[in-house]
Amino acid sequence: MPVSVVVVTYNPDLKILSSLIIDNISQFNKVVVVDNSSRNIELIKSIFSGFNNIDIISLDENVGIAAAQNIGIKSLVNLPDDEIIVFFDQDSSIDFGYLDRLEAEYSLLEGDYSGPIVLGPTFFHRYDHFEYPSIKFTRFGFRKKIYSGRGECAVEVDCLISSGMSLRKRVLELAGLMDELLFIDYVDTEWCLRAISKGIKIFVTPNLMMSHEIGSGxxxxxxxxxxxxxxxxxxxxxxxxxxxxxxxxxxxxxxxxxxxxxxxxxxxxxxxxxxxxxxxxxxxxxxxxxxxxxx
Known part of the structure; x- marks a missing residue:
């Protein structure tokens, strides 16, 4: 199941970035790299210059993750409405077979739920290997931490980290674009809660795992x-x-x-x-x- 990908970069580690994209290029329909004025932009361009299905959009300034994601989304306007779009951070890492499991999870969830869905992976810290919890809110607004890695099937949540978040293009048309006012923090939280308010269900699954690191330590x-x-x-x-x-x-x-x-x-x-x-x-x-x- 080919998917299209939006990756936002800002002074990325080129080894991790190239591994994410090149190792999975055969399963990607379209890759859009939106660069927020990185110092190493010329190296980024040179690494991916030989691939016809990779577009590099180089920005003159750092416009934030929300605006950069929106630029990437708009560049995919000609894709069919049922195309699956996956958002990755520049330091995202996926293992062999990740996209095959993504297809299986979509088949299962869309068989159970007739409405629009958003799907995300379970995250573990890149070095310390602890799990980052997802969030479910009580009716009064209290946070409940969801550790999906301890289960066997997808669970419904209220918030996802944007890296690894996948959805069909028509879901973006229903929920709207990212809120550029927020620039970076709570962009994914705000979008997920807005999507839920429009009847979209959000899931995280233990069958998709990604390593991630929040902060510099x-x-x-x-x-x-x-x-x-x-x-x-x-x-x-x-x-x-x-x-x-x-x-x-x-x-x-x-x-x-x-x-x-x-x-x-x-x-x-x-x-x-x-x-x-x-x-x-x-x-x-x-x-x-x-x-x-x-x-």
Whole structure:
């Protein structure tokens, strides 16, 4: 089952990126690489220059993951409505047979559910091998962590990581494009919750597994693994947790919880890493969120 792929890149590790695409090129109908002004863009172009079904869209600036994904989606406008599109991050890794299992999972789920679906893999940390949970919300907005890797079949969830997320093209036409205002953090969360509000079911399956790494490391405190991002990235985490409060389909309790936890993390980073930029970024992100909510 050929699928089409959108990959967003920003200064990628070329070994991982080329392995993802070239090792699976025979099963990809169309590959669109949208590059957010990487320093190594010429090397990216040279690696994939010999493939007719790979398009490289090189942007002059970093427009964020949401806008870059939208550019990739729009470039696939001529694909049939039932074409499966898969989103990958630049550091995504899939094993041999992944796409065959994807086909099997679609056949099974679409046989059970007549409506539109979105399917994602189970994620494990690339080096420490712990599972990243998916999220299901209670009716009151409390988060419930779903560890799909402990089961045998797909489970319904409310949020997926965008890397590895697959859907038919017509699902995008129903749910809409990614929200470019959010730039990077909560782009996948907001889109998934919007999709659910339009009657789309979202699943994660243990039969598809991917390695992934969130952040440039982890701050380990009393059994908790806190992903570490630079202050410039943390800005969007804090700002967007406040911005999505205005979205009617996003649970308010979730937003409050995310802002509260992100605030604690920000001050922990400031204390543990001794970097004043975390403190400056925190106040700037709150200020900007309040300003955008008033507009």
């Amino acid at each position: 982890h701050l380990k405190l009393k059994g908790f693994n806190i992903p570490v991002h630079p202050p410039s990235r943390r800005y969007y985490r804090i700002r967007n947790s406040l911005l999505i409060l205005k979205y009617p389909y996003v649970p308010k309790l979730f937003c409050v919880r995310e802002f509260f936890v992100s605030s604690i993390h920000q001050f922990l980073f400031f204390i543990k890493l001794r970097d004043i930029e975390y403190l400056k970024t925190y106040f700037q992100s709150v200020k900007d969120a309040m300003k955008k909510r008033r507009n």
